[in-house]
Amino acid sequence: METPFGWFWNDQFWLPENVSWGDLKDNGTIKYPHLEDFYYVLPFALVLIVVRGFFERFIARPLGIALGVPTKHSSVVKHNAFLERIFTKETRRPDGNRIKGLVKQLDWSTREVEKWFRKRRFQQHKVKIDKFTESCWRFGYYSFLFAYSATNIPQEKWFWNMSLYWHDFPFHSINSSISNLYFFELSFYISLMLCAPRDVKRKDFWPMFCHHIFTSLLLLFSWVCNFVRIGCLIIVIHDIADVFLESAKAFNYAKWALLSHCMFAGFALSFFFCRIVIFPFWVIHSSMVLSWQIIGPFPAWFFFNGLLSIMMALNLYWFYYISKMVLKILRSDGLKNEKDIRSEDDDSDSEEGSEEERKVEANGANHQKIPNGS
Template sequence: MLADVWREEYWLPAGVTWEDMDRLAPSERPYPRDLLAALPLALGFVLLRYIFERFCAPPMGRCLGVRNRLRAPAAPSPKLESFYAQQGTRPTQSDVHRLMSLCGKNQRQIESWFRLRRHQDKPCQTKKFAEAAWRFFFYAVAFAGGLACLIDTPWFWDRRECWRQYPIQPMQRRHYWYYMLELAFYCSLLLRISVDIKRKDFKEQVIHHLATVFLLSFSYCANYIRIGTLVMLLHDSADILLESAKMFNYGSGWKKVCDVLFVLFTAVFFGSRLVIFPSKIIHTTLVLSMEAFQPFFGYYFFNILLMVLQGLHVFWAVLILRMVPKFWTGKLEKDERSDEDSELEEDKDVQGGKYSQTGNEVTPNYKLPPLSNSCVLNNLTHRRASIVDRMRKAQ
């Protein structure tokens, strides 16, 4: 079974064998076993991220004025807390009626308690800032290091160099480490996917990380390293601006800086991922590569993964386009990819709208309508006006 996986026709063009790859020096040839080095590096990234978020991100957040919002805690209720932890955060109508008989509360009190409890579990601003700061730090270092590794390579300037003498192309050690660090970073994101902040595009993020890990792993084993380094560098360029815009957005008094970064991010994102990526990268792998070899299994598999990434680029471009009108009109309050549990209606209800909590009771907090909107007062006003008109006509 394992021998079938490494059949030459899956990984190499027609007429090329694994023995031909032995012409490269051991230090210049990518071996599949090299990918195992990404696992301890991924654990190292998890540890480094913990240290960064614990000791480096808080002082950075204080400098930018990041503050956590005050949240009203839900009243202690062991039965409701047990249901919340074991069965779900959003009870159905039948669950609400069952909890009413268990806790001795009415329907409105049960629903309000769950609103408060969900609001209590939302990620705080400092946690959001720490996550954005960590990603900004990595993407900035990765982009600078990747640019330094590629600026003097021939395939950085001429895309046909990506396929010259493919697949017998020597691998430099700096490109090996560039690959391993990028692969380890995305593996670390998958390891922490369950504890990171969940946003509306959570499923798309998981697909993106998995596609990236498969893309990096396969391209390394098949010696697609030259085109792979260009893909990584192109993606890191926009991610730097995205995470920096988030950092200033979570702070206070940085609206203009955040707006400028958002404009730059939008321009770089659309230029790099909707223009350069399909017209240069995908065109290189689909068309220019056929000048060096005939299509084989690896050719199709590699391009399918690139197409998956391009589909995600289009999805996120739609989200950005939905934000642009709000940005120009000054009504952009939050990211379209905001937290999955961040519900504006709940925030209004909890922070001063329909409900207020005192002790163990949740009571409605209705606001009286202004007298000018009263139907009785309006009728009296209209009747008085009609009497005055009649008197004027009589005179």
């Protein structure tokens, strides 16, 4: 690979034995993946951010308002300059001793002080209309990605034969469908990382941010090393669960309970089948076992499979919480009391005086919700 960082692109690290970058040069009929194919990914990611802003403001927000999605918080905390100073400069979550001191200083009850801080924390969260617009954008783009991949990739003759993922590796030519899919996927995940500071903050913010990083690395690495066949399979089986997830959240914010429940069921089933069954027993098995037998290991091979292992660990992390949610539903009266599929921070999203808030006040516990599976 002709680059000023030739030492970095060492053939012995990136490619199998007896293969060099010079062997992977394009000709009139064959094209191989090259890093320069992604030079326009960052500009396109910025374009996606602009398109997202337009979509959320002029399409998703009016739609949400028409569906009755709340545009304001259900309750607003009464301003108290003294507590506000403590909240902004000292702590958002005072401990027991601090609360006892505030009870004496304000002549309030313990319940009143705890309630003020809880409602003040909740007031910092985005309102439901903002969460609705975010879910609509992700649902729309994930739907596009899945429709594109499911329409184009399974038509490849190698898609249904796992051994063909490695025979004659790395001399696997690519076409426009594969390059476009990688381009759209990588641009989207970069846009998600750039937008992370302004998006809804949830309990699994850091695992989700790490997921975006490792997904981007996996896309880049599989492209450079020409692991594109196994990479395309990973894309196909991972995007479908996110379509169900984001639609379930959007319907939940709009209070379309039946559709939200159906989409959640689709999310749980697709997540289990695609990410807990197919991903480890087909994809990882092919990448670790079949490839070892056919092409043999090399340094980049270990790194690539390490990324797959991290992705699997994240899938198991989210599946643990999904399983808890499913068990909770089976033991209760269904989803009628559930809020968002992923919780936003640790605080209740319920209105003052609701059943959920009374539970929080009585038990001092927070309502458990499901993290995102993407």
